[in-house]
Amino acid sequence: MTQQVSGLLFFKPFFQKTPVRVDSSLQQRRHTLPASEFRNLTPQDAISVFEIEREAFISVSGECPLTLDEVLNFLGQCPELSLGWFEEGQLVAFIIGSGWDKERLSQEAMTQHVPDSSTVHIHVLSVHRHCRQQGKGSIILWRYLQYVSCMPGLRRALLICEDFLVPFYLKAGFKEIGPSAITVSNMHFQEMEYTLSGQAYSRRNSDC
Numbered sequence: 001m002t003q004q005v006s007g008l009l010f011f012k013p014f015f016q017k018t019p020v021r022v023d024s025s026l027q028q029r030r031h032t033l034p035a036s037e038f039r040n041l042t043p044q045d046a047i048s049v050f051e052i053e054r055e056a057f058i059s060v061s062g063e064c065p066l067t068l069d070e071v072l073n074f075l076g077q078c079p080e081l082s083l084g085w086f087e088e089g090q091l092v093a094f095i096i097g098s099g100w101d102k103e104r105l106s107q108e109a110m111t112q113h114v115p116d117s118s119t120v121h122i123h124v125l126s127v128h129r130h131c132r133q134q135g136k137g138s139i140i141l142w143r144y145l146q147y148v149s150c151m152p153g154l155r156r157a158l159l160i161c162e163d164f165l166v167p168f169y170l171k172a173g174f175k176e177i178g179p180s181a182i183t184v185s186n187m188h189f190q191e192m193e194y195t196l197s198g199q200a201y202s203r204r205n206s207d208c
C-alpha cells in the first residue's frame with residue numbers, strides 16, 4: 001500500500017497503526033486564511049474600507065470620496081459593483097462602484113446608485129498605504145474591469161480623478177473625456193471613461 005504525501009512516496013505496511021506522517025505545513029495551511037482572495041465587499045467590510053479611505057484621502061486633502069454612511073449605502077445597494085482584495089483576511093485594496101445612467105457624471109452621481117444601468121461609476125479605488133507602489137492598484141483595477149465586463153448590460157465605466165492620476169488611468173486603458181462638472185471643496189477633476197468589452201455577450205471566448 002502506498003500513499004503520496006506532499007510529493008513524497010511513503011510505503012505504508014498493512015500492520016502500521018500510526019497515521020502516515022503529513023507535511024506539517026500542509027496541516028497548518030488548512031487552518032489559515034487564504035493568502036490572497038478577491039471578493040465583493042459587504043456592509044461588514046465598511047469599517048475596513050473607511051479606515052483605508054480615511055488614511056488615503058482625509059489625511060491628504062481633508063475630503064474623502066465616500067463617507068462611512070455612503071460606503072454602507074453602496075455596499076448595501078450594489079455590493080456586486082464592489083471588489084475587495086484580502087491578504088490573510090486583511091483588506092489591502094478595494095474598489096466601490098455604483099450604477100449610473102447619464103452620459104457624463106454629475107454631482108448627484110456621487111451619492112446615487114441607478115440600478116440596471118449601462119454605466120458603472122467607480123467612486124473610489126484605494127490601496128492600503130503599506131501596499132502601494134507594488135502594482136496592486138493596477139491589478140485590482142484590471143480584475144475589476146474584467147469582472148464588470150462580464151456583467152450583462154454594462155457597457156462602460158466612468159470615474160473622476162485629479163490631474164496627477166490621469167496617467168495611471170490612461171495606462172489602465174481609460175480615455176480622458178474632459179474636465180468634470182463635479183467639484184469638491186475647490187478641487188477639480190478630470191473625467192475618464194473605459195469601454196467595457198461586453199464579454200457577457202461573447203462568453204464562449206471569455207473567462208466569464
Ligand SMILES: CC(C)(COP(=O)(O)OP(=O)(O)OC[C@H]1O[C@@H](n2cnc3c(N)ncnc32)[C@H](O)[C@@H]1OP(=O)(O)O)[C@@H](O)C(=O)NCCC(=O)NCCS
Pocket residue numbers: 056057065123124125126127128131132133134135136137138139161164165167168
Ligand atoms: C492611486 C493608487 C490606487 C495606486 O495604486 P498603487 O498600488 O500604489 O499603484 P501601482 O503600483 O499599481 O501603480 C503605480 C503607478 O501609479 C501611479 N501613481 C500611484 N500613486 C500616484 C500618485 N500619488 N501620484 C502620481 N502617480 C501615482 C504612478 O504613476 C505609478 O506608475 P509607475 O509605476 O509608472 O511609476 C494608490 O496609490 C492609492 O490608493 N492612493 C491613495 C488613494 C487614491 O488616490 N486613489 C485614487 C483616486 S479614487
